[in-house]
Amino acid sequence: MSEQLKIGKATMPAGGWGSVGEVTNILLDQRVPLKDARLLTHQNKPDGFACVSCAWAKPANPHPFEFCESGAKATAWETTSKAIDAAFFERHTVTELESWSDHALEDQGRLTLPLRWDAASDKYRPIDWDTAFAEIGAALRACQRDRVVFYSSGRASLETSYLYQLLARMYGNNNLPDSSNMCHESTSVGLQKTIGVPVGTVTLDDFEQTDCIFFFGQNVGVNSPRMLHQLQAARRRGVPIITFNPLRERGLVSFTNPQSPLEMLTGAETAISTQYLQLKAGGDTAALMGLSKAILALDDAALANGGRRVLDSAFLAEHTHGFDAFEAAVRACSWADIERESGLAQAALEDAAAVYCRSSAVMAVYGMGVTQHRNGVQNVAMLVNLLLLRGNLGKPGAGICPVRGHSNVQGQRTVGITEKPELAPLDQLRQQYGFEPPREKGMNTVEACEGIVAGTVQAFIGLGGNFVRAVPETVLMEAAWRRLPLTVQISTKLNRNHVIHGQASYILPCLGRIEIDRQASGAQAVTIEDSTACMHGSRGMAEPVAGTLLSEPAIVAGIAKATLAPNPKVDWDGWVADYASIRAAIAQTYPAIFHDFETRMWQPGGFRKPLAAARRVWQTDSGKANFTVPEELPADPDTARGVPGALTLFTVRSDGQFNTTVYSLDDRFRGVRGSRLVLFMNPADMARHALAEGDVVTVRTASDDGVPRQVGALTVVRYDIPAGCVAGYFPELNPLIPLWHHAKESKVPAAKSIDVLVERVCSAGSAA
Numbered sequence: 001m002s003e004q005l006k007i008g009k010a011t012m013p014a015g016g017w018g019s020v021g022e023v024t025n026i027l028l029d030q031r032v033p034l035k036d037a038r039l040l041t042h043q044n045k046p047d048g049f050a051c052v053s054c055a056w057a058k059p060a061n062p063h064p065f066e067f068c069e070s071g072a073k074a075t076a077w078e079t080t081s082k083a084i085d086a087a088f089f090e091r092h093t094v095t096e097l098e099s100w101s102d103h104a105l106e107d108q109g110r111l112t113l114p115l116r117w118d119a120a121s122d123k124y125r126p127i128d129w130d131t132a133f134a135e136i137g138a139a140l141r142a143c144q145r146d147r148v149v150f151y152s153s154g155r156a157s158l159e160t161s162y163l164y165q166l167l168a169r170m171y172g173n174n175n176l177p178d179s180s181n182m183c184h185e186s187t188s189v190g191l192q193k194t195i196g197v198p199v200g201t202v203t204l205d206d207f208e209q210t211d212c213i214f215f216f217g218q219n220v221g222v223n224s225p226r227m228l229h230q231l232q233a234a235r236r237r238g239v240p241i242i243t244f245n246p247l248r249e250r251g252l253v254s255f256t257n258p259q260s261p262l263e264m265l266t267g268a269e270t271a272i273s274t275q276y277l278q279l280k281a282g283g284d285t286a287a288l289m290g291l292s293k294a295i296l297a298l299d300d301a302a303l304a305n306g307g308r309r310v311l312d313s314a315f316l317a318e319h320t321h322g323f324d325a326f327e328a329a330v331r332a333c334s335w336a337d338i339e340r341e342s343g344l345a346q347a348a349l350e351d352a353a354a355v356y357c358r359s360s361a362v363m364a365v366y367g368m369g370v371t372q373h374r375n376g377v378q379n380v381a382m383l384v385n386l387l388l389l390r391g392n393l394g395k396p397g398a399g400i401c402p403v404r405g406h407s408n409v410q411g412q413r414t415v416g417i418t419e420k421p422e423l424a425p426l427d428q429l430r431q432q433y434g435f436e437p438p439r440e441k442g443m444n445t446v447e448a449c450e451g452i453v454a455g456t457v458q459a460f461i462g463l464g465g466n467f468v469r470a471v472p473e474t475v476l477m478e479a480a481w482r483r484l485p486l487t488v489q490i491s492t493k494l495n496r497n498h499v500i501h502g503q504a505s506y507i508l509p510c511l512g513r514i515e516i517d518r519q520a521s522g523a524q525a526v527t528i529e530d531s532t533a534c535m536h537g538s539r540g541m542a543e544p545v546a547g548t549l550l551s552e553p554a555i556v557a558g559i560a561k562a563t564l565a566p567n568p569k570v571d572w573d574g575w576v577a578d579y580a581s582i583r584a585a586i587a588q589t590y591p592a593i594f595h596d597f598e599t600r601m602w603q604p605g606g607f608r609k610p611l612a613a614a615r616r617v618w619q620t621d622s623g624k625a626n627f628t629v630p631e632e633l634p635a636d637p638d639t640a641r642g643v644p645g646a647l648t649l650f651t652v653r654s655d656g657q658f659n660t661t662v663y664s665l666d667d668r669f670r671g672v673r674g675s676r677l678v679l680f681m682n683p684a685d686m687a688r689h690a691l692a693e694g695d696v697v698t699v700r701t702a703s704d705d706g707v708p709r710q711v712g713a714l715t716v717v718r719y720d721i722p723a724g725c726v727a728g729y730f731p732e733l734n735p736l737i738p739l740w741h742h743a744k745e746s747k748v749p750a751a752k753s754i755d756v757l758v759e760r761v762c763s764a765g766s767a768a
């Protein structure tokens, strides 16, 4: 991997030969055995395994290769033949490993041995499983029940997640933060209160019937590339796709299907977006107010001319609540304010609104560009407002489509991973397992961070993930992390969260989902829920990288047995011996969703969780779908607005990473290679700050609350980005996000609108 930054042009479409090259490189680099590379043909197939990358829907009639460049990379990264043995930890102290990059740590390969940090030598030392569980159990029993955190990253299966929430609740708390708290929690809160379900309503079938797609703040070519098949098919039917994104992301511009020989030979590209609106970061509510205003104007004109109403007045009357207040707010909102806050011209928004009004089935697709703002929940509610105006919910081809992140992040919520007691079936758990589940609200991710900084959290158990690297406020968090009395990480790869650790620290290495999971009753399967609320079975197919690994259910059960008093109604060993018995327990807790689980899990395309909103049944406080009046237009009202020279920073992912897992330093779609320490800037802002491409800058957080926050040594890259906005990579820029800078109702860290000041350190070409 090159260590030198190279800035070039990104000319290739998403997919295409570039994609094939990337897949080949990572298979070779990770020394994936040929037989495991062949596994890719089983990825996301009804009888195969569910990809460990994103949560996008898995079709009933898959393509011959139902995987994408990102998914193939994730598979290669997990099935790598590289592995870490005890000698590795004998050679390196943990303090030494701290200086390694995120990429270098993970690139060592799979963790194979349970490990305990030894303070005297500052090294991780192998420990046997039984001793690890016994020590962890003894430590947890000595903690105060409400001071232990059970975090999960969204990969673990429904089976593991169900056992994990039971462990936390039987232990005595609802401290079950998850990666969703940094991600689509704005969706879970915003959709629940507006349409009465916490998840999207769209299915793959809807993509075949839609006649217009609005696409907000999601980078499909990198983060959910398999969706490009649906978008390409929609474009071929002439369906307009209108994109709102501050960056012209490659996959949203055009796509060459790498699985189509003809397209590959001819280099044919499908243009994806029919209109591309490069709004300012944080401009979504303003843009949606503008769209609504233009729609009302078209409706006014229709009424005046005696034409057909543009608004679906029958739907509004029968199915919605609060339209009058919303309408009044839209009429009161001026185009001048809309243009200033969105960065978009009235005419462009009117064009998009005209397409919306011509279409009879519209869907709204969105991602982190919408949710990760101070007003992220309001953004989600504004998307619902747009859809409600013409009854675009609960009918074929229409609906709301949040694109979830981790492959089972949505499913974890379905089986009880939540800090909110009202969302878990506590009475049912009490009856099923004969214990008194805790009723107090638990900690979400931001609250867990606050507790860790305040020193009140006594132990942190991480079911996957890389918490300390993924959360905001890196400097305070890393310092506080080292004071945690106990940290336990259930992991596949070495990461920052192992080398920054608590005073007692354990690493428990687990099987990945692609590996064969052999238990007493034979090889096991697991289940996951995709972004469209469909449940799928998944069978591991690769030989495990080491015989010493335990499965995630076995590790959770191991901790549980060593920590909890025995309970005759909870058979941890039986569950581990046969995961069908875990599914039976899940079905007993949630019969409406999981009846006949064992047979339905292999249904091609998965089986769907019943969603009331999809049937126009609104489980909200009003009994209707609720319109929401936005409190204000900007996404981030209260950071240091008005600090002279401040710019709005948003953090993004490259095609060379999966969250904190950095596969390579290249971002071929944005033409940057060899370094991730870059700051994308608009030429006018560069001129205003007297900066040239290649200059090295320090970025500081503008709001001054006494905590210094800065990231140095970033190289300026001239980029097509709206004036006033700058962009850079997650997680390198996380030290700039204050912990309090999160979405108001959902507490999702506002990683897409951070006010910053940029300062030149040295000029391009001069010695750094």
Ligand SMILES: Nc1nc2c(c(=O)[nH]1)N[C@H]1C(S)=C(S)[C@@H](COP(=O)(O)OP(=O)(O)OC[C@H]3O[C@@H](n4cnc5c(=O)[nH]c(N)nc54)[C@H](O)[C@@H]3O)O[C@H]1N2
Pocket: 053, 054, 055, 070, 183, 216, 217, 218, 219, 220, 222, 223, 224, 244, 245, 246, 247, 249, 279, 280, 281, 282, 283, 284, 366, 367, 368, 369, 370, 403, 404, 405, 406, 650, 651, 652, 653, 654, 655, 657, 658, 659, 660, 752
């Ligand atoms: N290959 C790969 N796949 C992944 C991941 C990965 O890291 N790598 N991560 C997984 C996870 S956990 C998640 S949550 C998803 C994340 O997938 P996405 O939701 O696509 O997340 P991001 O890459 O953070 O950025 C989203 C987009 O929002 C745009 N944006 C930024 N600010 C704004 C704004 O204010 N308004 C609008 N409209 N747009 C804005 C950015 O330019 C970017 O294109 O992907 C999942 N899939």
Ligand SMILES: Nc1nc2c(c(=O)[nH]1)N[C@H]1C(S)=C(S)[C@@H](COP(=O)(O)OP(=O)(O)OC[C@H]3O[C@@H](n4cnc5c(=O)[nH]c(N)nc54)[C@H](O)[C@@H]3O)O[C@H]1N2
Pocket: 106, 153, 154, 155, 156, 179, 180, 182, 183, 184, 368, 372, 405, 406, 463, 464, 465, 466, 467, 470, 471, 490, 491, 492, 493, 494, 495, 510, 511, 512, 513, 552, 651, 652, 653, 658, 659, 660, 661, 730, 731, 733, 734, 737, 751
């Ligand atoms: N600035 C900024 N910060 C962000 C974001 C952003 O856009 N900008 N995005 C946020 C979002 S959307 C998310 S979801 C979070 C991500 O936060 P996390 O989910 O906590 O982080 P990951 O990087 O996905 O975790 C990677 C680690 O998971 C472990 N792992 C991988 N596979 C498995 C497995 O099968 N089992 C187990 N037990 N462990 C496994 C490996 O050890 C690997 O090192 O970050 C958030 N942070």
Ligand SMILES: [Mo]
Pocket: 179, 182, 183, 184, 404, 405, 406
């Ligand atoms: Mo995520």
